[in-house]
Amino acid sequence: MDQLPLDVGEPTPKSGLRTSRAKKPVPLAELNPIAAVVVDVNVPDLDRPFDYLVPAKFADSAVPGTRVRVRFAGRLVDGYVLARQPESDHQGRLSTLSKVLGGPVLTDEVARTARAVADRYAGTLSEVLRDAIPPRHATAEKAFAAQEGDSKERPTSEDPGDAGFAPSTDGHLSPVWASYEGADQLSLRLAEGTTVRVGLTIAASDDPIEMLADLVSAAPGSAVVVVPDATDLSRFETVFARRFGDDLAILSAAESTAQRYEQFLEVVTGRRTIVLGTRSAVFAPVDRLQLMVIWDDGDDALVEPRAPGWHAREVASIRSLGTGASLVIAGYAQSVETARMVSRDWLVPIQADRMRRQSAARVLTAANAVGDDPSAASRLPQFAWQCVRRGLQDGPVLVQVGRGGYIPTVACQQCRVIARCPECSGPLGRSAVGSGLACQWCARGVDNFECPVCEGTQVRAVRLGSHRTAEELQSAFPGVAVRVSGSDTGVIRSISAEPQIVVATVGAEPVAAGRYSAAVLLDGNAMLARPELRAEEQLVRRWFNTVPLVKPASEGGVIAVTAEPHHRAVQALVRADPNGWAQRELADREATGLPPTTRAMVVTGAPEALTTFLETCQPRDSWRLLGPSPVDAESSASQSRVVVLAPTAQGAQLAAGAKRALIATPPVSDEVRLRCRIDPVRVLG
DNA sequence: TAAAATGCATGT
């Protein structure tokens, strides 16, 4: 309002410096001389496009989606052109694009998806784009451009007559799908190109990779398949490479920068239409996206560790909503989030019929043990020993153990149910002050504990035993090779079909040629006792991921579970009913108001900063605030943590409030940065 | 985030 910008060339008395530095005017692009640019500056305040003048020399190269360098706040920064416009509504002086780097890499659709993801997680667009677009590799780009120029017969994805790849099925799926009710509908809708969203639970006896490849084949358009890690990726790649040939691109951060960027360019130019990759591949800029598949969405590797910490499943969901692309969330187990999407009719559940599910390895528990078993309470009860012994008669045996470590939590002395906070149902632990108990989530003190199950008033500490399992087994089976697989001792990928014992920590189970003849799942009780909100969920998922490693019941495959036989997690395994377990867990979360039935936000930082944050955030009455409670920071600065639980219907308000608060909270220099995460992996505990 | 603009206490 006050000092309106003066006409070009007219010097102001007080801006002599600027005038003397001003460059001679550069001719501008005739058409749409303004570029809206998202600058790579990660400040919540600056999370909006900035307008720049497009010089004539960039008129044709600075198209939407291209990487540019611009002068911003005195610095040269990277950015992307979001759009070209005839004019700007910016009142001040516009700067000029400094450089254009390569061709377009950011499609309009990915930009919109990334914007929605940033909004959902109270992050910035530039943060999300950093995840969505791999770092530029100039050499790879040059090589790619040269190669593109050479090949005259560039495969046109528009051309329906292109015989390079024809769907191997005419909307018909392979026979394995026969036991999956609703699969015909699914393939039909994929073939005709209508939107379908599915929660797919795969039975242990079936091959998920071939099945998911079937779905990709059934869909005539582009597909993106996301797996959690490099191990899954290589298994999928073997099958996908065979089935999709040159249409397949692999997007993974494990590749070299050059390879990764080359694959990305193949995708963004539309030369490859089927993408297989790890979490960031969920943003793959394929041409006419038709199908997204997320494999094993309960795996935490699908969460981007850097801010704003998006989950590939949620990104896929957002992208599906924005584009109408079909969505398949598949796994041997069903995550609670997926169960929720099913219960909200956002996903259609598809799973194998009971007969097919029951065809997997038979599950034994202590309840199956005959007569009194004196060792039933020990770490490796008698029926588990027997399971190992019998298994060794015709193949390898897997012994799955939980991670070691002390668990500072308490359980009912009598019935061993975990002691929980009557207020927020967080786990109770020994209070740091005094001798009482305190909630580890909301810091509420609990003086008079009463077990809601058996009314006991005494508690006991729960801890994991040390991992002597391998030695114990070795001395019990002297002639047998006992190998250990774990992140500390080294992970074994695969083993032969020879009789041997593999002791593996959860998540490090090798694949056995011809499958294991038996498996023993240990430490279930201790893992079920962990204070984390998602401990049981992770255990159930791990168990269901282990079943396929063991021979089916028809070949004598047996799995022994040492955890409490009547626990619903064990029952789910016995009955091969992961969906039922997820439904019940969901109902519990609903009853206690915990995620995913509520949207969670975890804020950590200096106590004063937290106060400011919460004020600006304007929590509604329907939101629950847990804490602030002190967090045991390794650094000397005192840190607190607040957990905010809001109804998911108010997720947008929560994120918007968080963003407002992040802007308002002064960037306390030196102090520990205020951190805010929405729906983090570790919500509570 | 980094520079510019503003604010505030201090000293002449």
Place this chain on the structure above:
DNA sequence: CATGCATTTTAC
């Protein structure tokens, strides 16, 4: 009412 340093504002 300059001067220096801290805090706030702005960024095309």
